[in-house]
Amino acid sequence: MHEYSIVQAMFDQIEAQAQARHAIAVKRVFVRIGRSAGVDVRLLKTAYDTFRVRTICDDAPLEVDEVPEVWTCPDGHGDIVPGGKLTCETCGRPARMASGDEIILERLELEVP
């Protein structure tokens, strides 16, 4: 259940952004979460909904953009077919993760005076 500690870290970042812009409220929160980032999106939303009550985010829905897991050949032989070994079929080199481990606060909509 580290999703709570992720939400806690996210609130610190949101509050810093809101303060810097003298925002009255946060209207919407957009995050990008990789499918292989080790974050359960359902738990993240539950944690967020628990945290946001009576905060600056009280009215702000959390929008989650889930990023697929993609592995690719480091020598440019293209993406690895999912479900097999994580090595390039052409050159045999260990694959590199191209996406799927993101835990990113992407953008906010702030209400400013």
Add this chain to the structure above:
Amino acid sequence: MCDSCGCGDSDIVPVAVHERILANNERVARHNREQFHDHQVSVINLMGSPGSGKTAVLEATARMLGPSKRLGVLVGDLATDNDARRVRAAGIVAEAITTGSACHLDADMVHKGLQRIPWRELDTLFIENVGNLVCPAVYDLGQDVNVVALSVTEGEDKPLKYPIIFRKADLVLLTKIDLLKVLPDISIARIQENLSMVMPTPVMIPVSATTGEGIAEWVEWLGRIRQAPPVHVHEAEAHGHAHHHHAHDHTHP
């Protein structure tokens, strides 16, 4: 303020942030890592399920190396310091980081834990993480390498069920191999095969803390890591998402 009609209503403005949510943990982890490198301490983040044999491997390591090597352990434990006492009895400097309800260690807990252990005098510091195959994988602590202990009794498909922690492992220690003789259906080859589905460079050392089998190979691996720690291109940095704001905001005594 609304400029179009002068009504005085507030405005909604979009703000692009593009910040890694765990950036603060990563900043503290980088700070830990720099400290470890400055003092030439090799640091191993040892992860695994509860009961996978993490503590027993450390005891066996201490038995093999004896008092000649300077080993230390920071043990993440939910409620007790039992594991710390066990490894201390085996002759290793050890302190517990009692996490309460937290399911993982983070860089700041390790940073605070360091103040209770003479880590600068060590050759190798093990950070024995909380027994858990999910949460510890997400938090960088400042270690040189990740090691996952997987016992033969946990099932051959454990790597497929918990791919993330294995993906991040530099080494998998297959523990309790002395039990294989009573587990006729468990195949080391199938475990290795499953690891290659989740680890781009699968490396596994089978060990038994009870018989000592494989411990020499593990100790040799530790020696190689100490000589030449692997350079990890942080996955996120490779994607260009990293935001470095490194700052030393305090001095160390």
